[in-house]
Amino acid sequence: MGDLLARNPRLTALGVIIAIFLVLVIAKGLHDVAQTGLNGLSLGAIYALGAVGLTLVYGILKLVNFAHGDFLTFGAYMAYLVNVTWGAPLVVAIFWAMLMTALLGIVLDRVLWAPMRAKHAGLLQFLLMAIGLAFLLRAIVQWFWGTEIRALDVNRTSSVEILGLRIGQTELIVVVVGIAVLVAVGIGLRMTLLGKRMRALSDDLELAETAGIDTRRVILWTWVFAGGLAGLAGVLAASITSLYPEMGFELLLPIFAAVVLGGIGDAFGALAAGMVIGVMTEWSTLLIDARWKTAVGFLVLLIVLIVRPQGIFGRAKAI
Amino acid sequence: MSPDPGMFAPLGVSFEAITDIDFWISVGVLAGIYAIVGLGLQINTGFTGIVNFGAAGFMAIGAYSMAILVLDGGLNFWVSLPLAMLITMLFGAIIGLPSLRLRADYFAIATIAMAEMVRLFAQNARGLTGGNQGLFCAEDDPSNCYTNAWRDVSDSINGFVENFWTDPATLFPLLLVIWATVGIATVALVYLQKTPWGRVLRAVREDEDAARALGKNTLLFKLQSLAIAALLGATGGFFLAINLATLHPIDFEPLITFFAFSVLVLAGLANYKGVFVGAILFWFVIEGTRFIELPDPPFTETRIAALRLAITGLLLIGLMAFRPQGLFGKRQEMVLGE
Numbered sequence: 001m002g003d004l005l006a007r008n009p010r011l012t013a014l015g016v017i018i019a020i021f022l023v024l025v026i027a028k029g030l031h032d033v034a035q036t037g038l039n040g041l042s043l044g045a046i047y048a049l050g051a052v053g054l055t056l057v058y059g060i061l062k063l064v065n066f067a068h069g070d071f072l073t074f075g076a077y078m079a080y081l082v083n084v085t086w087g088a089p090l091v092v093a094i095f096w097a098m099l100m101t102a103l104l105g106i107v108l109d110r111v112l113w114a115p116m117r118a119k120h121a122g123l124l125q126f127l128l129m130a131i132g133l134a135f136l137l138r139a140i141v142q143w144f145w146g147t148e149i150r151a152l153d154v155n156r157t158s159s160v161e162i163l164g165l166r167i168g169q170t171e172l173i174v175v176v177v178g179i180a181v182l183v184a185v186g187i188g189l190r191m192t193l194l195g196k197r198m199r200a201l202s203d204d205l206e207l208a209e210t211a212g213i214d215t216r217r218v219i220l221w222t223w224v225f226a227g228g229l230a231g232l233a234g235v236l237a238a239s240i241t242s243l244y245p246e247m248g249f250e251l252l253l254p255i256f257a258a259v260v261l262g263g264i265g266d267a268f269g270a271l272a273a274g275m276v277i278g279v280m281t282e283w284s285t286l287l288i289d290a291r292w293k294t295a296v297g298f299l300v301l302l303i304v305l306i307v308r309p310q311g312i313f314g315r316a317k318a319i
Numbered sequence: 320m321s322p323d324p325g326m327f328a329p330l331g332v333s334f335e336a337i338t339d340i341d342f343w344i345s346v347g348v349l350a351g352i353y354a355i356v357g358l359g360l361q362i363n364t365g366f367t368g369i370v371n372f373g374a375a376g377f378m379a380i381g382a383y384s385m386a387i388l389v390l391d392g393g394l395n396f397w398v399s400l401p402l403a404m405l406i407t408m409l410f411g412a413i414i415g416l417p418s419l420r421l422r423a424d425y426f427a428i429a430t431i432a433m434a435e436m437v438r439l440f441a442q443n444a445r446g447l448t449g450g451n452q453g454l455f456c457a458e459d460d461p462s463n464c465y466t467n468a469w470r471d472v473s474d475s476i477n478g479f480v481e482n483f484w485t486d487p488a489t490l491f492p493l494l495l496v497i498w499a500t501v502g503i504a505t506v507a508l509v510y511l512q513k514t515p516w517g518r519v520l521r522a523v524r525e526d527e528d529a530a531r532a533l534g535k536n537t538l539l540f541k542l543q544s545l546a547i548a549a550l551l552g553a554t555g556g557f558f559l560a561i562n563l564a565t566l567h568p569i570d571f572e573p574l575i576t577f578f579a580f581s582v583l584v585l586a587g588l589a590n591y592k593g594v595f596v597g598a599i600l601f602w603f604v605i606e607g608t609r610f611i612e613l614p615d616p617p618f619t620e621t622r623i624a625a626l627r628l629a630i631t632g633l634l635l636i637g638l639m640a641f642r643p644q645g646l647f648g649k650r651q652e653m654v655l656g657e
Contacts, residue, residue, distance in 0.1 A: 064424045064427070064428065112636070112640075115640070116639075116640065121639070121643070122643070123370075123423055123424060124364065124370060124423075124588075124639075124643075125639040125640075125643050126639075127370060127424065127427055128580060128584060128635050128638075128639050129635065129636050129639040129640065131577055131580070131632075131635060132631070132632040132633065132634070132635025132636035132639070133632065133636060134632070135574070135577070135628050135629070135631050135632030135635070136628075136629055136632030136633060136636065137632075138625075138628060138632075139625040139626070139628035139629035139632060140625075140629070142621060142622075142624065142625035142628065143622050143625040143626075143629075146619075146621045146622075147621050147624075249573075253431070253432055253435055256428055256432070257432075260425075260428070289443075291442075291443050292439075292443055294439055295436065295439055298432050298435060298436045298439065299436075301428070301429070301432045302418075302429060302432055302433065302436070305417075305418060305421060305425055305428070305429045305432075306417040306418060306429075309421055309422075309425055
């Protein structure tokens with residue numbers, strides 16, 4: 001098993017997931033497993049969208065952005081502003097949230113991260129700055145919107161039936177939008193020149209620079225990308241749950257779990273791992289009380305860090 | 320004699336608060352607790368080079384173990400303290416053993432995840448921890464609270480203090496004991512740092528491979544450093560538990576860890592003696608927002624809480640950007656992440 005894990009981690013991971021699936025089907029029946037799995041897709045899409053940006057920022061800038069969760073919060077409240085305060089449709093709110101969070105990413109890189117990179121700041125400086133930024137963003141949200149739990153103006157009652165499985169209308173929209181964007185991101189990273197450049201930078205920034213890639217531009221686009229997707233993830237999370245200042249920070253650890261499981265810096269890995277963790281989290285409710293389900297993300301994070309810190313999809317680099 | 324505070328509105332200073340000795344004692348209690356936890360982070364981050372983001376987890380394990388041992392285990396409070404310390408140190412070692420091999424940033428993520436696991440457990444294992452309702456007295460016996468033994472000591476200290484100070488503040492004995500602990504811990508750590516053992520810690524921080532090449536079992540030293548931080552974290556947790564009189568999972572959120580980190584970086588890395596100054600300054604600033612009379616609106620209670628969060632955030636950002644060595648740290652000793 002250990003040997004197989006080392007030689008072919010993806011196959012092992014797939015095997016483990018199939019095994020869990022089969023055991024659950026035998027124990028709990030196909031319907032329940034499919035139903036919880038379906039619920040898990042919306043959660044998974046949120047994790048995956050959050051994880052892609054976080055992993056690219058890590059890979060390219062070597063920045064463990066602890067403020068990434070608060071990017072989600074920021075996006076969610078931007079959508080609240082448009083959707084509830086101004087009464088505009090959710091679609092408009094989503095685009096606004098993505099735009100504003102992308103802008104936030106760019107501005108923060110200009111005023112904070114770029115000067116720190118120029119100073120050759122150390123790891124601890126970056127880590128604590130990111131934490132400080134997370135608190136600052138949360139404080140701003142709390143200043144303007146308070147701590148009360150809010151909700152977006154979405155349909156929370158109607159549901160749709162597909163193949164005998166029920167899914168809330170909003171959840172379905174979240175799954176469809178989330179997966180559509182994830183596929184687009186995946187294709188974009190693989191096919192477009194920008195995507196290839198991003199991945200090249202994530203692999204080896206200096207080598208990419210030597211190869212003539214304009215790293216400054218790619219870094220800018222990375223923030224657009226990371227911010228926009230984080231904003232989207234925030235809105236999606238807010239539409240199926242609720243808004244409160246800590247919402248993003250609470251999503252950060254499962255998102256970290258997806259990043260680590262996917263292999264830090266590996267965007268495809270983060271996509272897949274986010275979906276896997278989302279589905280696993282919901283599957284866990286078949287066996288344990290739903291209030292424990294958050295533990296799944298933490299456990300995945302801790303187990304992967306301990307057993308295989310380069311992740312299932314990552315290559316063995318110096319960890 | 321005291322002027323009408325209304326005269327100074329809207330941005331006046333409340334003289335009642337400034338002269339309120341109870342208020343300053345409560346600030347001193349908080350500062351002392353975070354000085355103790357900050358000393359633990361200092362040995363980890365400042366002297367061993369391991370970025371421990373799980374201090375709140377250690378505090379939670381210490382505080383909850385103590386309370387559960389007293390309330391459910393029926394143990395004497397004074398017996399529960401060393402046991403809870405042992406449990407926390409053991410927990411630190413169990414967490415550290417697999418994760419200390421990780422690179423610094425991975426270790427930071429692992430420790431914050433560990434601390435959040437502890438909090439999730441405290442929230443959901445209701446039978447043991449009381450969940451979000453909190454833990455204070457035994458369910459079947461409301462007179463059996465984990466603070467009982469302390470209250471007796473506190474009363475006898477204040478009974479003695481009454482000889483010099485009529486009607487002493489209730490929190491005064493706690494303040495005394497906490498700051499005595501800060502003093503003892505600081506002296507002990509300064510002494511430890513001068514021993515060969517302390518020099519190995521520094522060597523691990525500066526260049527782990529070199530230390531290993533010299534035959535030092537660096538993992539063992541890092542584990543010992545983490546265990547000391549766990550011990551200090553548990554101690555901070557006990558004092559927090561006594562100060563709060565009720566344990567809630569929310570009292571151990573990650574923010575607590577980063578309050579302690581703010582104290583640490585304000586004081587500066589690789590300097591034990593500065594930590595208590597950092598703690599006093601930090602809590603003076605954070606609690607100081609209480610005695611500046613801010614008009615409501617716009618300064619509602621949630622906004623003042625947001626303001627404190629913002630101050631903490633800005634302090635971390637500002638220090639890391641402009642003075643990463645803090646007040647008393649040495650720049651050349653900040654070797655983390657070259």
